[in-house]
Amino acid sequence: MRVSIIRKAHFNACHRLHVPSWTDQENKEKFGLCNSPNYHGHNYNLEVKLTGETNPQTGYLMDLKDLKDIIKAEIEDRFDHKNLNLDTEEFKNLNPTTEHFAYVIYNLLRSKIDTDIDIKISLWETDRNGVEYPAD
Numbered sequence: 001m002r003v004s005i006i007r008k009a010h011f012n013a014c015h016r017l018h019v020p021s022w023t024d025q026e027n028k029e030k031f032g033l034c035n036s037p038n039y040h041g042h043n044y045n046l047e048v049k050l051t052g053e054t055n056p057q058t059g060y061l062m063d064l065k066d067l068k069d070i071i072k073a074e075i076e077d078r079f080d081h082k083n084l085n086l087d088t089e090e091f092k093n094l095n096p097t098t099e100h101f102a103y104v105i106y107n108l109l110r111s112k113i114d115t116d117i118d119i120k121i122s123l124w125e126t127d128r129n130g131v132e133y134p135a136d
Helices: 024-035 064-079 098-110
Strands: 002-015 040-053 118-124 130-133
Touching: 002 064, 040 064, 040 098, 064 098, 098 118, 098 130
Parallel strands: none
Antiparallel strands: 002 040, 040 118, 118 130
8 A cells, every 4th residue: 555654843944045156246136135144044844755655564654753753863953953054064065045955854864764665855944935855
């Protein structure tokens, strides 16, 4: 039986969108307030959707407690209340856009979840702005 399960998480982080090889004016024109040298923060909402075949013995695709623990260890503990630009290895040389952030989260979780299970990340930086990875 093929099913999808979904786990939600919430965390806070700040960042600055900035391309170092561009001038200050180019960065300001492209990223606006998101380029503030003092950074800005978001209350991120994350949905992790797993899709695959249930285990015929347990009836589970994956134990949701196990998924909760993976998300906490790999995402929440790593990024919550952090400055993405300054405090994380993942964004030392990667502009921390929501698109890049969803991709980073996907890869961190992919390394911990059975490859027979499909993963879809939905990351919301505001109630109106979000990203899904991978795209359909």
